[in-house]
Amino acid sequence: xxxxxxxxxxxxxLLSLGFxxxxxxxxxxxxxxxxxxxALNELQEKxxxxxxxxxxxxxxxxxxxxxxxxxxxxxxxxxxxxKAFETKQKMLADYLNLTIEETKSVKDLLQRYQAGDPTAIAxxxxxxxxxxxxxxxxxxxxxxVATSEDDxxxxxxxxxxx
Amino acid sequence: xxxxxxxxxxxxxxxDVTSQSNETGGTPETNNAGNINAGQYxxxxxxxALREAGLIPPEGENTPQHPTTSEIPTATTxxxxxxxxxxxxxxxxxxxxxxTTEGTVNNSNVNERAKxxxxxxxxxxxxxxxxxRIDAMKKAMKASEERMKQNSASADYIRKAQxxxxxxxxxxxxxxxxxxxxxxxxxxxIKKGMEGLSYSSAPNExxxxxxxxxxxxxxxxxxxxxxxxxxQNTETAQSVISKEDLDYVLSNPKIQELMKEILKEKREExxxxxxxxxxxxxxxIPDPIKEEMALTFNKDGVVMNAEDAARYGNQENELxxxxxxxxxxxxxxxxxxxxxxxxxxxxxKHDIKLEIQQYVKxxxxxxxxxxxxxxxxxxxxxxxxxxDPTTGKVISSISDENLIGRILSQKVYPKWYQGELDAxxxxxxxxxxxxxxxxxRWGLIGGVLGFTAAVAGGASVGLPITIGATVLTLGAKMxxxxxxxxxxxxxxxxxxxxxxxxxANLEKRLKVWNFVNKHAHxxxxxxxxxxxxxxxGTAISNxxxxxxxxxxxxxxxxxxxxxxxxxxxxxxxxxxxxxGTETGATNSGVTSEGPTNFEPGTSSGTETGSIGNNTIxxxxxxxxxxxxxxxxxxxxxxxxxxxxxxxxxxxxxxxLANGALNPSNFTGGATNMGAFNLESALQTNGVxxxxxxxxxxxxxxxxxxxxxxxxxxxxxxxxxQSLNSEGAKTILEAISG
Numbered sequence: 001x002x003x004x005x006x007x008x009x010x011x012x013x014l015l016s017l018g019f020x021x022x023x024x025x026x027x028x029x030x031x032x033x034x035x036x037x038x039a040l041n042e043l044q045e046k047x048x049x050x051x052x053x054x055x056x057x058x059x060x061x062x063x064x065x066x067x068x069x070x071x072x073x074x075x076x077x078x079x080x081x082x083k084a085f086e087t088k089q090k091m092l093a094d095y096l097n098l099t100i101e102e103t104k105s106v107k108d109l110l111q112r113y114q115a116g117d118p119t120a121i122a123x124x125x126x127x128x129x130x131x132x133x134x135x136x137x138x139x140x141x142x143x144x145v146a147t148s149e150d151d152x153x154x155x156x157x158x159x160x161x162x
Numbered sequence: 163x164x165x166x167x168x169x170x171x172x173x174x175x176x177x178d179v180t181s182q183s184n185e186t187g188g189t190p191e192t193n194n195a196g197n198i199n200a201g202q203y204x205x206x207x208x209x210x211a212l213r214e215a216g217l218i219p220p221e222g223e224n225t226p227q228h229p230t231t232s233e234i235p236t237a238t239t240x241x242x243x244x245x246x247x248x249x250x251x252x253x254x255x256x257x258x259x260x261x262t263t264e265g266t267v268n269n270s271n272v273n274e275r276a277k278x279x280x281x282x283x284x285x286x287x288x289x290x291x292x293x294x295r296i297d298a299m300k301k302a303m304k305a306s307e308e309r310m311k312q313n314s315a316s317a318d319y320i321r322k323a324q325x326x327x328x329x330x331x332x333x334x335x336x337x338x339x340x341x342x343x344x345x346x347x348x349x350x351x352i353k354k355g356m357e358g359l360s361y362s363s364a365p366n367e368x369x370x371x372x373x374x375x376x377x378x379x380x381x382x383x384x385x386x387x388x389x390x391x392x393x394q395n396t397e398t399a400q401s402v403i404s405k406e407d408l409d410y411v412l413s414n415p416k417i418q419e420l421m422k423e424i425l426k427e428k429r430e431e432x433x434x435x436x437x438x439x440x441x442x443x444x445x446x447i448p449d450p451i452k453e454e455m456a457l458t459f460n461k462d463g464v465v466m467n468a469e470d471a472a473r474y475g476n477q478e479n480e481l482x483x484x485x486x487x488x489x490x491x492x493x494x495x496x497x498x499x500x501x502x503x504x505x506x507x508x509x510x511k512h513d514i515k516l517e518i519q520q521y522v523k524x525x526x527x528x529x530x531x532x533x534x535x536x537x538x539x540x541x542x543x544x545x546x547x548x549x550d551p552t553t554g555k556v557i558s559s560i561s562d563e564n565l566i567g568r569i570l571s572q573k574v575y576p577k578w579y580q581g582e583l584d585a586x587x588x589x590x591x592x593x594x595x596x597x598x599x600x601x602x603r604w605g606l607i608g609g610v611l612g613f614t615a616a617v618a619g620g621a622s623v624g625l626p627i628t629i630g631a632t633v634l635t636l637g638a639k640m641x642x643x644x645x646x647x648x649x650x651x652x653x654x655x656x657x658x659x660x661x662x663x664x665x666a667n668l669e670k671r672l673k674v675w676n677f678v679n680k681h682a683h684x685x686x687x688x689x690x691x692x693x694x695x696x697x698x699g700t701a702i703s704n705x706x707x708x709x710x711x712x713x714x715x716x717x718x719x720x721x722x723x724x725x726x727x728x729x730x731x732x733x734x735x736x737x738x739x740x741x742g743t744e745t746g747a748t749n750s751g752v753t754s755e756g757p758t759n760f761e762p763g764t765s766s767g768t769e770t771g772s773i774g775n776n777t778i779x780x781x782x783x784x785x786x787x788x789x790x791x792x793x794x795x796x797x798x799x800x801x802x803x804x805x806x807x808x809x810x811x812x813x814x815x816x817x818l819a820n821g822a823l824n825p826s827n828f829t830g831g832a833t834n835m836g837a838f839n840l841e842s843a844l845q846t847n848g849v850x851x852x853x854x855x856x857x858x859x860x861x862x863x864x865x866x867x868x869x870x871x872x873x874x875x876x877x878x879x880x881x882x883q884s885l886n887s888e889g890a891k892t893i894l895e896a897i898s899g
Contacts (some may be wrong), residue, residue, distance in 0.1 A: 004707065013824075018610040021824055027606055031597050032689065034683050039840040044651040044675060048667065051674040061513065062688045063489070064496040065701050071685040074707060075678065092706045103607045106632040110611060113628060125834045127627050136629065138599050140608045 003089035012094035017103050031095040035088055036072065042079035054078045182506045194406045346417050346424075447569055448560055450545055454534045455573065463577030470529070474522055481518045486511065497805055497833065506688075525573055527567045535561055604629050703826055788812055792844045793863065799837045804864040811837035823874045836871025841879040843870070847897040857889030 014024055035143055043051065054058045076084040112120035127133060174277035411417055435452060436444045447455070458465060465471040485831075489510060493503045538545040538556050550557050558673060559565060608629055613755065652672045659665035788794045793801065794811035801807045810830030813823055821827065822842070844854065862885050869881045878897065882890040 007706070019606070021826065022642065023606050023609060024826075025702070027603070029689070030603055030606075032702050032705065033599055033686060036686060040675075040679055040682055043678060044671075045653070048674070049673050051671060051678065055674050055677050060681060060684075061489075061510070062685050063492050065704075066687075068685045068688045068701075069705050070683065075682055088706055099603060099607065102604075102632065103610060106264070106607055106629050107611055109632045110628045123632075124627055131625075133629075135598070136601050136604050136608075137627075139597050139605050151319060152735075 002088070003093045007089065007096060010093060010100060013100050014096065015104070017100065017107070019103075019110055027096070027099060028092075031092050032072075034095060035091050035127040036075065039075050039079035040089070043075070055064060250857075300887040342414075342417070346411070346420050383892075437572045439568075447573075448548065450534050450537050450548060450560065451566065451569060454530065454537055455569075457529060458533065459574050465526070474526060477525060478518055478522045481521055482515060485514050485518060489514065495807065497809070509687075513570055519575075519578055523578075525566075527563060527570055530570065531561065531563050531566045534566065702832065704831070707889060786813055786838065786842045786845055788838065788841060790847060791841045792854055794837060794841045799867070801860060801867075803860045803864055806833075806837070806864055806867050809837055810834040811841055825874075832871050833867075835874055836867050836869075839874050840866055840870040840878075840881075843881075847878050849878070849893060853893060853896055857892045858885070858887070859889070862887060862889065 060072055062068045076088055080087040109120050113124055435447055437447055439445045460466050476677055490503055537555050538548050542549055548557055548560050656668040788797050788811055797812045799806045799809045799811050814827040822839055825832040825835045865879055882894050
């Protein structure tokens with residue numbers, strides 16, 4: 001299965017997991033950001049000539065999607081050379097598959113937690129005080145996905161089920 | 163105590179009473195044996211008593227001492243800087259001076275006093291004389307005691323003396339500082355000469371030479387003399403400062419620190435009248451340019467002549483407005499809405515302003531050059547050094563527009579840009595720290611599962627924590643895949659650069675990289691700002707697929723019989739969708755019910771796709787003629803006079819989730835979808851081209867296209883009703899009848 005097929009398959013699977021078109025598009029945006037950031041990292045290893053060549057070709061004032069695409073393709077082609085197209089597709093496929101894996105895992109844990117699985121409960125309980133999650137909670141609250149009271153401790157795992 | 167014990171402090175310690183009156187004060191003192199020591203009565207009482215007794219007093223004792231305040235022996239007045247008298251006249255003086263710290267004494271009169279002190283070897287052998295002397299001593303003692311009583315403030319006197327001495331000491335310190343300062347100022351000039359600073363003038367260098375050649379140590383010794391005034395010292399330092407003096411001055415850390423500050427101030431001041439030439443050297447701005455600058459621009463770089471300022475301002479505004487209009491037109495032609503363009507222009511206008519200022523700058527530079535040339539020509543005598551004697555014209559180095567441009571670029575124009583640069587910077591500074599991409603991805607997952615949970619059980623219990631627990635336990639492999647592994651690579655290399663060449667090279671690379679980085683992110687912002695909603699998905703999808711929509715790519719494969727839909731090739735039922743085949747496509751979690759006919763010219767009817775827990779009705783109208791349709795001709799919208807004209811209106815390949823309701827299924831994305839769905843609705847409802855075009859204006863059809871783009875599942879009647887026009891009613895009646 002080539003990357004195009006992988007991407008399409010991943011998209012369908014994400015839709016089946018509950019992603020809407022809108023959320024899938026947002027995921028694409030994130031994937032693109034990751035792609036560009038990684039390409040910029042790669043560019044730091046390139047020599048002066050390559051960078052100057054890129055600098056001279058970039059369109060400074062982008063006014064159309066065509067120009068935007070050209071800019072990004074230029075950056076990728078300097079960063080990854082001949083493998084630019086393959087790299088961006090691979091990266092997108094990987095990114096989508098990563099999201100699928102995460103979504104499935106979260107869904108599975110949530111189901112087991114709500115079914116009263118002691119392992120799942122322990123796993124979640126262990127993360128309750130994880131400061132890294134504060135940012136996520138804040139973000140989800142802002143996005144309207146969760147409420148500030150939406151805390152694992154507020155509800156007994158056995159009372160609800162998916 | 164012997165009689166050599168005058169009022170000399172040798173151990174910073176006072177005996178019982180040591181004070182003396184300014185007049186005739188003096189106090190008797192007894193030795194360890196209780197004998198009265200006549201040598202201690204120096205206040206004239208002894209002499210008076212002897213005189214009264216008809217005896218001739220010992221030599222010198224008839225002269226009462228009148229000690230000044232400074233002569234009062236106190237602990238605090240002992241100074242180390244007093245030189246030892248070079249030729250003590252009596253052995254006693256030497257004896258007294260020896261124990262004093264660093265060979266100094268606290269009173270310059272000590273030798274004189276030592277002289278006046280009766281020599282203990284002198285003896286008065288006559289009993290009458292001796293008796294009279296004792297008597298006189300007793301009287302003197304009594305008189306002294308009387309005076310002592312009267313002078314009950316002797317302790318106060320000492321304290322006052324100490325205070326006065328302290329004040330003197332402070333004044334002495336101040337004077338010393340003044341002298342040091344004088345030396346510093348002179349030394350600064352010397353140091354400049356030594357450093358060979360480029361802006362040192364020839365006369366200064368000569369001074370330096372003079373100073374360097376000085377061999378006298380007067381400078382140093384004078385520096386220690388508090389009596390020397392600053393002016394005197396300056397004069398002295400300028401005339402003769404030896405190498406040793408210089409070393410002494412320059413090695414003083416306090417002086418070095420002050421010199422640095424003064425040097426810095428001087429450089430800053432000089433910079434105002436200097437510019438950096440093409441080789442990076444600081445060069446003095448030629449006088450005529452400097453003078454004309456002072457007349458033309460104020461300290462903020464603003465043109466002071468109101469007429470000129472208005473002319474430049476008008477030029478700037480006119481160009482700015484024109485450029486803004488051009489940019490808006492370009493964007494409009496590319497299909498962006500007014501709202502999108504407004505949002506974009508909020509940022510772009512500052513760039514345009516900077517761009518326009520380049521033009522205005524050129525005008526100002528040319529005008530200024532002309533004024534400088536006029537200035538020189540108007541006063542050839544004053545500016546003769548700027549006139550070529552052979553041609554009689556202003557020398558090319560001055561009339562060179564590049565030179566004037568360079569100077570103004572450094573001294574004036576940056577102040578113009580500051581406002582725009584600040585305006586551009588401010589929004590960036592105000593922007594809150596973006597939510598990490600990882601968190602945003604988790605947020606999407608949370609949104610998906612939250613919805614699922616709500617459907618299933620009405621709860622999204624501990625969702626963030628569950629997400630966290632999961633992704634954190636998935637291990638680092640995923641997180642690290644997209645971690646910014648080398649984001650500071652160049653910066654780090656630069657910090658560790660070992661040679662100037664390496665550093666310069668890395669700085670250049672970093673500069674270029676920053677440019678690329680900035681434009682990469684600007685391009686990303688363009689995606690985010692200009693292609694909103696479904697459009698961005700299509701745009702990004704196209705980017706990942708090499709300029710073609712995902713559906714188009716997959717569709718091509720379907721036609722070629724290569725596409726494999728589903729998760730896991732060769733596993734279980736899956737759809738191999740070929741041309742003209744009629745199959746149900748089953749993906750993991752995606753079930754298509756009913757037949758799907760992909761053959762052109764037929765309608766597949768209604769397809770219902772069940773995606774996970776979401777049930778979304780999808781209606782795909784395959785078979786709509788987009789070659790010679792009502793609104794679409796040859797696959798493109800035919801609506802002259804509208805931005806829609808020429809947009810793609812092709813049909814989706816079919817067989818994909820959400821069919822014609824999914825913009826990602828269309829090559830041209832959301833607008834393609836809107837155009838196709840309107841065409842489909844027109845054909846399905848039997849609207850003819852003449853009915854449409856005769857009853858609706860271009861702008862109304864334009865609006866219909868917009869409606870079908872923003873709401874692909876709308877029906878034609880609803881869309882027509884929203885137009886609320888006579889023509890729309892006519893069409894409504896036609897299709898309902």
